[in-house]
Amino acid sequence: MPFSRRGFLPSIFIRKDSDNIQHFLNSEGSISQAAWFELGSSSSLSTRIKAMKQLESIVKSRRLQISTVEALYHETKDLYEMDEARESFLKTFITLTEYQLDQLGLAMRDTFFSLIRSMGLSDLSLEWFIALSMNGDKVTGFEYDFMNLQLSWLREVLDLHTMGHRHAVRVLQLIQQTIKTNAGFITNSEIDDVVHNVCFRICRKADHLTYECLLLLEIILKHGRIPDTKLLVLITTLCSIMNEEKWGPTAWNIMRDLLESHYGHNVIKLILDLLRSSANCPKIQVLVGAIYCVHTALWSRQFFYQHIDNLRCHPSVALRSMLPAMEAGPQVVNEVLIAVWRLLSANGKNLQQLSWHCILQLLKQALRLCEQMLWKEKINEQRSRVHHLLSVIENLYHDGDYAGSPEVLFSLIESCIDERPVPSVIALFDYRVSCLDPFTSNWLHTLQQLVQKHLQDNHPVAVREKAVSVLHTVYMKYHWLHERAIITDFLCPVLKGCIHENNAKIQYQMLNVLFDVAKTVSLRESEASDLFLMVMEIASSFLALDLSTAEVFENMEIVAGGVCEILAERFSDLRSAHLYYIIHILCEHLHSHYQHGFVREIGCEIRERIFSALLNLICNPPSEQMVWIGEFGDVNNVRICRAGGNTNGNFEWKEICAIVTKAIEEELWFPVIKIILQRLCRIVEVRDLIFTAGAENIKELKNAIIALYNKRSTLISDADLAVTSSHKGEVDLPKYICPLFSRLINYYHDESICKIMVDCVSFVPTGCQQAIMACDLAVQVLPDGMAPLARQLIACLAGLQPSAVLAIPVIELASDCSSVPEFYQFFEIKHFKFVIDILAPYTSVHRYNTFIVAAAFHSLMRWYTKMPDAIKSTICNYVINQIEEEARTCVPNVIDAKEHSDERHSSDFETSSTATFSFGSVSRKDTIKNENASLRDELAEETIKALKTFMKHSKIRDAVLPQAMPNTKLVERWSNHWVINDIVISVTNFTENPSSGANKTIETNTSEENSSIYTLSVEIPNFERRRRHQSAIHRPNEKYVVPYHSTLDDLCTVAKYETKKNHVPIVTWIQVVVRHIFGKNSWYMRSLKDFPDDFGAADNFCGVDEGVSILKLFASDNKAMQILVGDKNKILRSLRNIDRISSLELHTVGVVYIARGQTKESEILGNVYGSARYASFLRLLGDPISLEDCPGGLSAGVCGTFTYVYTDEISKTVFHVATLMPKSELDPLCNGKKKFIGNDFVSVVYNDSGSPYVLGTISGKFAHVALEVVPQDNEHLLVTVHSRKEIALWLAISRAFLPDQQAAILVRKLILRAQLSVNVWRREEEEKGLPYIGLVVERLRAIRALALHATSIVS
Incomplete structure (x- = not known):
């Protein structure tokens, strides 16, 4: 390897060793011969160890050949046997395995695995195996042996005697990974051992390894196959920790996976079997977990614990399996109750009867166990859960979603009724009541015991109230079939206890039931025992309680009120x-x-x-x-x-x-x-x-x-x-005692009663209306008893402050007293002045409404007619002074109204004689409407004027037939009319018609109107006024057309003359007609009877205005005004309108009789006779008058032969008596009678029907007031006023109990008051005209309307 690739070695080795490492490097994939020497057994142990360390560094970065790796193992394997060098050997080969894993052949891998297995579980062996298997992912070379190694390690780390093995977690995680990637090489027995060891550890000891164990089980379930033999073990293990807060969710996830797998139904079956054999299960937690798994898997609706859809298990199967497990302990019972609650929440509305049966069995078992077992720390919780579930089931029952047996449910509730809430007790009560069959024997006795049981004081108030309501419900439901049995055997025995009931609320409800029964129980007399009286005896016993204890009054008012309601x-x-x-x-x-x-x-x-x-x-x-x-x-x-x-x-x-x-x-x-x-x-x-x-x-x-x-x-x-x-x-005792006294005086003529009523008039400073009205009736019923108190009464009234509240009662009393001579027979002038003091304030149009003013005005007129003539002049001045003084205190300009009127008339004097005009008061009326103050001033002046005029005349002339003209043919020459101080004077000149031979020297009229010269129409009498209804229009009677005998004030002649002055001897007649507001007077004057000696000497004879001379007799103040002769027809029409307005207050009143049982209009109007007492009452109302002379619009023959009329000082009343009018077969609905009576504003109804009269029974838009007269006994009548509400406000006396004669008198007075109120109301509300005071004021207004078109006479 180039040196550049080994640049990291100085960081590993110290600088002095760097040169020594170089000799290890040889060619690619090998080491030098020197390195082999140092590693060999010939070298010292320290050298070999040093070389191993150098080799460990080299293999991390240098790729060795497979052969080199194998050679290195064989060269150094003896170091494993040496204690001093073993660790170095293992570390070097662990590093080599980790970095040179791909260069390990199958043999070498197997060799390493065998060496690891021989080492046992240690840090280095575990690290070497992890490196060899790539953390359990690659087990090539030892596929069928690795699980045995891991099982041995698993047993070691899970050994219960080993306290916290430090490799336990790493081993479990290694096994998890190994099974996850190499499950195919693991046999069932190996999996069986793993599951067994893991489950055993979990069941026996729950610690920090429990979670890893659960993960291991989960991996086995997902990547392997749970052996059937270990399925119950696994289920038991999971159930044991299912309710642990720390591991429960993980355990449920495993269980959920298990249930969702193909094991699902088998697992459910095993769980249910486990619950059935709960007696063999030593751990309660297993049962609790099992129940939890069942209800969570089958019924849970929670977000994280959704039930498993692929499982099909009927609730009744699962619930039945839980029943034996409940005896294991309160935890199991609690979990069962939770399971039931989840079931009800998820499927409560869809459960079938079998499921409900199982649920109720579980609840019953839970209650039984709570009573029998000594679970003091848990009993309250369990009972609370059971009762909650019962409440849930009750709600489902009430909602109609309970499909189980109601009897079983309510039997269970009844078994623990003392612990149940009030609604549950009420539901049980309802159910027991509903189970009673009224067609079975002894059901009422059972029901009575049931109600009385729940009415006991130890029950809550709501339950007792329910028991009371059952009383009412059962009665209302079954009393039609079993009334007698229910009342005698059920209701009365229970309700009798209400008398001693301590709870006022329960007692109140029982009393309500009692009175509901009393209001509906039958009242048959045929029964042996009266059911109504049986019920009322309970109320009677309550009312008979001793009132000395305050508690009795708590519901006593209810009892008294209930009895009164029953009576009503x-x-x-x-x-x-x-x-x-x-x-x-x-x-x-x-x-x-x-x-x-x-x-x-x-x-x-x-x-x-x-x-x-x-x-x-x-x-x-x-x-x-x-x-x-x-x-x-x-x-x-x-x-x-x-x-x-x-x-x-x-x-x-x-x-x-x-x-x-x-x-x-x-x-x-x-x-x-x-x-x-x-x-x-x-x-x-x-x-x-x-x-x-x-x-x-x-x-x-x-x-x-x-x-x-x-x-x-x-x-x-x-x-x-x-x-x-x-x-x-x-x-305010007088307000209530005086009306009673006004009735009692009909039986007892007790002067002390009269004295009390008079005392009560001024009982309070504002006066007592009821006392005033009582005195009014007393004056009429008991005049002799009131006569000694008359002056005191008048003084009391005079002392009252005038007010709108007292106005109508005071005026009615004053008016009625004027018609009783005994009342004022001992009056002195001061007492009459008291009367004036009482009435004068009410004539103020600025303070009181029109009706009060009109009523006071009429009352003053009546009193004035009753005063002695010797004091009338004094009283006249006193009246005027009082009225004007009252007006002065209200509005100063009232006293100047007369001067204003005179000035208005004076201004009219300058009117041109050629000016055109129209009669009536339309323009004047519009002006008054725009100025309300002026209207009141005008009304005040009119009232004072009418009163002054009346006191001047002292009476009102009734309308009489006109006096006939002399028995000769007269020809009208001219006619002039003047107005003087609201008096119209008409002067007409007539000449006698000469013989036929003198026609050449006499003015003749050759027009077609000649025939009208001698055939003169008569004035239409006052009463021939147009009817208010079209069907009631009548033409004037023919008897008033008098050919050749003209009336004294014939103003209908319209003939025109072409005059020519001829000095011929003629006889002239002057007709003078005086019209004033209280009547009309006329005279004849003949100017010349025989020819005088100087006949013809005066050329201007015909030019002398005889009317002016006559006029001077009436106009001393020279303020007369002549009506311009413009349109003669208009003048005549205006005069006729004045004559149509009666000077008396003329009223037409309907009178009907109602026989027993009559209610229809046609039946009432169809009566042609009434009772004998009714006939006597008619005679008391007025005097008979032939229809030939009747002013009420009745026609002789068609409307009968006579009627009744009553006339007093200022009024006339004509009665349209239905029984005096014949009934026609052609008019079954009696429309002919209704034409008169239906158009009368006021009617008198004599009612013998036995039923109260209702206004409007006789229909018609003009029926405003009906005075009902009902015989109360053989001597007394009850008069009742029925009126529209707008009229009733103006009538004080609306009901009176009087003897027959006094009743008739009162009816006449009520007619006048009612008619006046109707006239006033109609004028203001319907006609929208000038305020109505009386017909005399209407005549005054008509005269003044005519005077508007007159001009002053120039002297």
Whole structure:
């Protein structure tokens, strides 16, 4: 080798030895003869050793020949035998083998292997074998012997007695590599020995070698073949360390490979056999690992442990094998439970019945072992796992995914029910209940025991609640088939325990079940024992508990409320016995309250509920059947009638009356008193009912109510609890007691009641509306009792501060008092002034709405007519001053409205006589709309003007037929019209028609209108106003057309004349017609009867304006204005429009009668007669009047022969009585009657049907108000107002209980109020016109509209 290739030698050898090495080099692949000499046996041992070291260096870089290698071995092999030289020999040949491996022949390799085998396991032998076999990759020359060497080494390093062999890891890794590359040369027996030794070591001792051993087994499995004889050993070994955290994953990988191999099913079989023979397995870890392998391989869904798809093993097979293994220890049980959990997680919804059976067996075995074995440290964990699995199975059962036996499952749950969670106990309870067959005998007894068992106090609240719900469920499900048995054998025995139940929540639920049963149980009377009463007896026993303990009240309100609900919901079906029993238990409970002194806030809610229920019971007067006043309408009970009279009923109000009287006497809590007083108002309207309690008891009740007012200071309310007693406020008792007193005065003419009602008027500074309305009714019912208190009442009203809240009640009271002479018969002027003080503030259009102003205006007019004539002038001035003063305090410019109006009229005086104009107030109306303040000022001025005019006339003239003209033929010559101070004066000149021979000297009219000269049309009377419905238009009666007898103010003549002055003797007639806002007056004046001596001397006779002379009689202030003669037809039309507006408030009101059972419109309108009492009521409403003279639009014959009319000081009411109108066979729907009644805004309904009337029963868009009149007894009527909500806001009295005569009077008053409210509302909301105050103001507006087109008279 060239020297350059050996340049690294100096780094190995010291410099002084470099020259010695050179002699080793000879030719390529050999060494020198000197080197051979030094290596030979002839040289000394030190020389040979030195030479060996030099040779070791040379072979690393020099390639030797095969023969040279062999020669070197033979030359130096004796050194191996020498202890001093053996190491050097081995190192040299290890290096030579490593670097000259390719130059070793087969013989030499075999020689080296034999030498290595003889050396045993040492560092050098191991290193030499690794070099010789290239780390186990190449075993050429000793293929069939190398495994024996490695087995010997393996046994040595894995020997249990050897503590930590230093070559163990290297040997195991060498064997791994050798088997990996040379498995074909390894026999089964050798593999068998390897597996046996490795498994033995793993099983006996787990240390740092365990991992390498596992890798060796894995390599054997992958590159070799596991002998069948060692398969169980391998499985056992792997299972023993499967659950070790350090080696478990590796062991599972091996097991997974084993299971995925062709050994898979055989391995599973062996594992399951191992589990079955668990008694022979000394190590629990093996069983645990085996179970782990089974469930991981078959059922695992984890990412790293996916189950093996090619394995086919039914869960029932694997689970059954685990059963015997569970007795080995808690670890096995735990792993079994994990296996079950994985199975349920992976395939729980798809398991078959056999699998479920095995699972439940395992769980049952686990529970049994937990009870029997002494596994104290593990028992809680195992029990927890078992119960968790049971919960999982229960969830699957509830979801419908459980295919096993429910009985087995719930039997298992029942065996450990004390440890199960509440939902599981409830599920077991549900299952046991569902298993009961209602068609088997004794099922109710079993169910009762089951429910009572779960209702015991030792069970959780949720379980007890479930038991209560089962009561309800079973009843609702089966009561149609087994009602009696369920109630008597099941429900009642269980629910009786609710009385002694300590848990308020459970008691509450049991009570709910009780009342649900009571609301649905049958009420058949044919049964031997009444089921309803059986159920109610439980409630009765609860209400009868001693109230001295506070705990009783916790659910007492529920019981009382439940009984009241039953009374309300089942009232229509109750029998007498049922109703009496409910009333009795409620009254007894109330008595118990008062016996224990509960008169304040304690138990007040219970008393409120009970009194509300008891006092909702009334009877229907027409049928005498008992009625429940429900929230959504009255409910009748056809089986129960009141006692007494000609009825067959036996219901008496005595027991209720007694407890009500006691409550009024002793109760201090005002909310309870309020409920009683509110409910009593309607009950006392039924005399026949309340007097079934006995006259003495009712009198005691009346006295108790009076005493209640006197002790009102002792009453307390919620507000009083928050303040000290020194600051205690007074309750608003008058608000509730006065309406009751207004009913009681129909039975008792007690002056003390009247005194209380008057005192209550000013009970609070703002006034009491209910007291005012009660006084209103008292004045009408008991005038003699109210007369002594009249002046006090008026003084109280005058002392109240005017307000919108009190306006309507005060005005109604004042108006109604004016119609009772007894009330004001002892009034002095100051009392009348009090009346003015009361009403005048409400005439302010700036403070109050139009209805209040109109109502106050009408009330003032009524009162003025009742005042003595001697004081009218004083009162007139006082009224005007009060109204103007009130107006002045509101808006200063109101008092100047009159001057503003006069100036407006003065400005009209300058209007040219040739100016064209249109009548009406359209332009003026638009101006008022744009200026609301001006509208109010105008309205105030109009109201004051109308009132002044009324007080000047003191009355309103009713419309009468015009006076006939003289019995002669007259010809109109001219007609002029003037307006003076809102009065229209018409002066018309007529001449008598001369004989036919004088036609040459008399102006004649040759036009076609001659015939109209003598045939004069009569004015259409006031009442002939156009109807609101097209079907209701009537032509005027022919009786008002009077040929040759013209009316006094005939303004319809339209004949034109061509005059020619002839001095002929004629007789002239002057007709003067005066139209003002409260009527019309007319006179005749004849100018000349005989020829005078100087006839014809005056040339200008015909030029004298007689009208001016007459006009001066009326116009002392010279402010008269003449209406321009432009379009005569327009003037006449305007005058007729004024005459159409009645000076009286004219109303048409429908009256219908409803017989028993009638509900349809055609049935009601088809009645042609009513009851005798109805006929008597009609006569009380008004006076009969023939239809020949009726102003209500009724035609004689077609609409009957007469009707009823009522006229008072300022109004007239015409009644359209349906029963007085004939019924035509051609009109079955009675549209002829509906034409009148359906178009009336207000109707009176006399209701004998026994059912409440509903507004709109008689359809029509104009039906705004219906006044229902219902006979309550033989002497009293109940008047109820049904109206649209927009009208109801303006009516104070909406319900009244009065004797017949007073009821009729009140109905007339309600008609006027309702009609006024409708007129006001329609004008503002529908017609959008000027505010409606009354027809007199409408006439005033029409007159002023006409005056807009007049011009001032120049004197």
